[in-house]
């Protein structure tokens with residue numbers, strides 16, 4: 001009997017003519033990020049962070065561009081993207097709400113927090129609102145068990161959450177999103 005093999009490496013990668021990793025990004029990575037690390041692999045996560053921040057996801061084409069820049073295999077980039085919750089291959093909302101659902105938060109009422117977000121925004125965990133404004137995630141322990149329940153609103157951790165506080169945070173996020181976009185200093 002022989003093993004049947006399949007071509008796993010022939011996935012079609014959607015391509016656009018313009019690169020995702022802009023000249024400005026490449027210059028920033030080369031002059032600021034790479035020198036911080038002993039190996040190019042070390043720079044992978046901060047580079048992915050930049051791309052995720054810029055495009056709200058990491059397109060497959062960008063993974064190939066990053067692999068070329070770092071001189072590593074595209075599969076290594078994909079492995080990292082698929083391992084960490086921080087990175088996504090589909091666009092997330094402008095405001096990503098990550099509610100911790102691990103033990104301490106679970107017993108301190110994380111479900112009420114999740115339910116409030118669901119009711120306010122009409123989305124289930126791991127969904128994004130149709131207008132691309134919010135994504136709701138449930139996350140593993142965020143390292144702040146003594147102040148449970150907690151949630152991230154983008155990169156800011158909010159502790160000892162209540163339903164009222166969640167309402168307030170969503171209102172604040174909506175207010176920020178309704179303001180004209182400012183030029184971002186991000187590469």
Ligand code: FES
Pocket residue numbers: 100101102103104105106140141142143144145148150
């Ligand atoms: S269980 Fe939620 S922060 Fe640790």
